Amino acid sequence: xxxxxxxxxxxxxxxxxxxxxxxxxxxxxxxxxxxxxxxxxxxxxxxxxxxxxxxxxxxxxxxxxxxxxxxxxxxxxxxxxxxxxxxxxxxxxxxxxxxxxxxxxxxxxxxxx
Amino acid sequence: xxxxxxxxxxxxxxxxxxxxxxxxxxxxxxxxxxxxxxxxxxxxxxxxxxxxxxxxxxxxxxxxxxxxxxxxxxxxxxxxxxxxxxxxxxxxxxxxxxxxxxxxxxxxxxx
Numbered sequence: 001x002x003x004x005x006x007x008x009x010x011x012x013x014x015x016x017x018x019x020x021x022x023x024x025x026x027x028x029x030x031x032x033x034x035x036x037x038x039x040x041x042x043x044x045x046x047x048x049x050x051x052x053x054x055x056x057x058x059x060x061x062x063x064x065x066x067x068x069x070x071x072x073x074x075x076x077x078x079x080x081x082x083x084x085x086x087x088x089x090x091x092x093x094x095x096x097x098x099x100x101x102x103x104x105x106x107x108x109x110x111x112x113x
Numbered sequence: 114x115x116x117x118x119x120x121x122x123x124x125x126x127x128x129x130x131x132x133x134x135x136x137x138x139x140x141x142x143x144x145x146x147x148x149x150x151x152x153x154x155x156x157x158x159x160x161x162x163x164x165x166x167x168x169x170x171x172x173x174x175x176x177x178x179x180x181x182x183x184x185x186x187x188x189x190x191x192x193x194x195x196x197x198x199x200x201x202x203x204x205x206x207x208x209x210x211x212x213x214x215x216x217x218x219x220x221x222x223x224x
Contacts, residue, residue, distance in 0.1 A: 005152045005162075011195040031210070042200075042216035043157075047154050050210075101184055102202070 002027045005090050006105030011083060012113045013078065021076045021108045023091035029103070030096040032074035037059060037088045046089075050096060078110065079107055086112050117203050119215035126222055130191045134218045136201030137183045145204035147183045148175055149190060150197045151217065157200055160186075191222045 004025040013019045018060055025032065031050045035043040045058030049068040049100045063082025074093075091105040114215075119136045126132050138146075146163035147156060163175040163184045174187040188195055201215035 014162075035214075043214045047209065048211060087216070094210075094212075096210070097145075098212055099145050101145075101159045101162060102212055103159070107152075107156050109210045 004091060004093050004103050004105040006089075007110050009106065009110060011110045013110060014097055014113060016080045018077055018079050019110070020076070021091075021110070022068055023074045023105055024072055025074075025093045025103070025105075026072060027093055027103060029093035030071070031094045031098065033067070033094075033102070034058075034064075034066065034074070034076045035075045035090045035092065037090060043090065046076065057082075063071055064087065116213045117201055117215040119201050119218045121201075121216060121218060123163075123219035123221050126191055126220070128191055128193060128224055130144055130222075131189045132180045132191055132220065133185055133188065134199055134201075134220075135183050135185050136203075136215050136218075137181075138201075139182070139205070140205050140211075141179075141182060143203045143205050146175075146177055146208075147202040147204075147212075148173075148184075148186050149200040149202055149214075151200055152197050153175045157214075160199070188220075191220075193222050195222065196220055196222045 007022045018048045024051045033048045034046040047066040049055035092102045094102045148160040149157040150160045151157040163177050167176040170191045176185045198217040200217045
């Protein structure tokens with residue numbers, strides 16, 4: 001079955017560490033997105049990519065980095081520069097125009113310990 | 114003005130009730146509209162797309178009013194399982210088609 005897979009489901013980070021969240025899709029979607037959701041809040045866009053080897057900053061890119069070396073994969077690195085990384089991270093993908101909606105992975109819950 | 118606005122609720126209704134949510138958007142050039150459902154601590158899932166002519170899927174009806182720039186979701190005969198947060202999503206053209214999400218409306222259906 002086609003879908004989008006995020007791993008791990010839960011992640012714990014020590015202060016000063018970089019961590020990488022995985023996002024893989026087999027939907028043949030051109031566009032991929034990373035969102036952050038805090039408790040009781042909406043989704044905030046971190047980065048997006050509409051084509052391989054190209055990506056753009058979203059509204060809250062500071063402290064995060066991404067790569068898009070393959071169409072299927074869009075990993076997100078939460079760097080030590082992100083001062084408040086504890087949140088629910090969601091990866092999504094869509095066609096280039098998003099006309100059929102957006103498919104989400106099941107999310108990664110990151111906690112700083 | 115926020116790009117996409119929703120009443121956060123919660124809307125607290127008894128089983129069997131009819132409930133409606135609205136969502137306003139600011140970009141008159143917006144082209145695609147969707148309603149998503151998000152359960153607690155889960156990912157959002159597409160509930161239905163919203164077409165200019167309106168569309169219905171069982172107990173759910175979605176409508177678009179371009180003149181007033183809002184979309185609506187009507188749920189008839191509410192079930193306990195309808196309890197969730199409903200997110201409005203607007204897709205703006207202009208070279209990027211990046212979706213903008215509302216903050217969601219919380220629905221609680223009680224016995």
